[in-house]
Amino acid sequence: MVLLVDDQVLICEAVRRALAGETDLDFHYCTDPLDAIRIAEELKPTVILQDLVMPGMDGLDLVRQYRDRPSTHSVPVIVLSAKDEPAVKSAAFKAGANDYLVKLPDRIELIARIRYHTRAYLDHVQRDAAYAALRESQRQLMQANLELERLTRIDGLTGLGNRRYFDEYMLAEWRRALRNSTPLALLMIDVDNFKLYNDSHGHLAGDEVLRKVADAIQDGVNRSGDLAARFGGEEFVVVLLDTELSGARTVADQIMRRVRAMDIPREGGHVTISMGVASMVPKEGVVPDDLIKAADLALFRAKSGGRDRVEVETAA
Incomplete structure (x- = not known):
């Protein structure tokens, strides 16, 4: 696709005739x-032939x-000019021209230059498309890997962290608390008589x-840095960062109220x-x-004290 920009119709007609026999x-x-x-922008040419001297517009300004413009930024521009001065050629290349021909050029040379720049442009477009496809493939792969990593940390049934993630998280936060001498709290949670419920109502x-x-x-764990996870079976665990025993007890009471408010029916009640709640400041010799x-x-x-309750381990 060749676009010639020239205010002289005679020049346009001469170039058209020079290219008339080239079906490609x-x-x-x-x-x-x-x-x-x-x-x-409408034609999307692979080469632009650009005159320099035109009424109302400097050809170099067009270049x-x-x-x-993004749509024409990489399109090759061949300047066609009646001027053969080195300074004019230099100005054309500085403005962004890819080539310079004194008009009217030899037909064979004109066709050769057009085909050369067309091939170079199409190769450039194909490389850009290939790079874009590669970048998109890499982005999708990265997203897939991130999703896979997320899934390896999530319990499939509950959507909470799984046991593996809890173990990793607990160790990392324990080390951080040890370095900073800050308290780390833990809630151990168990669904009361869950086996009986399973036997009565089904899995x-x-x-x-x-x-x-x-x-x-x-819902009861409000801070983004805290972790709720499934410990195993009907047991759950909550890790509370920078939390002393009183604060951990408050969170436990909130969770207890939320479970009671759900009022899930079972034989003899809900x-x-x-x-169980514990908190400690990690120190050397403690794990x-x-x-x-x-x-x-x-x-x-x-x-053992009757279930449906919170107990605190003060010795911790």
């Missing part, structure tokens, strides 16, 4: 320089405009209970949970399992 060259011309940009109903309890737990054991001990007291 589609020729168009524009005699009004004020329409050149619009026509170039600069081609280069300033699908049991799964729905776990999802609802998980939602209540997540579904309840038991919770994350010590905090987990402390919270688990409090959970044991909550269950």
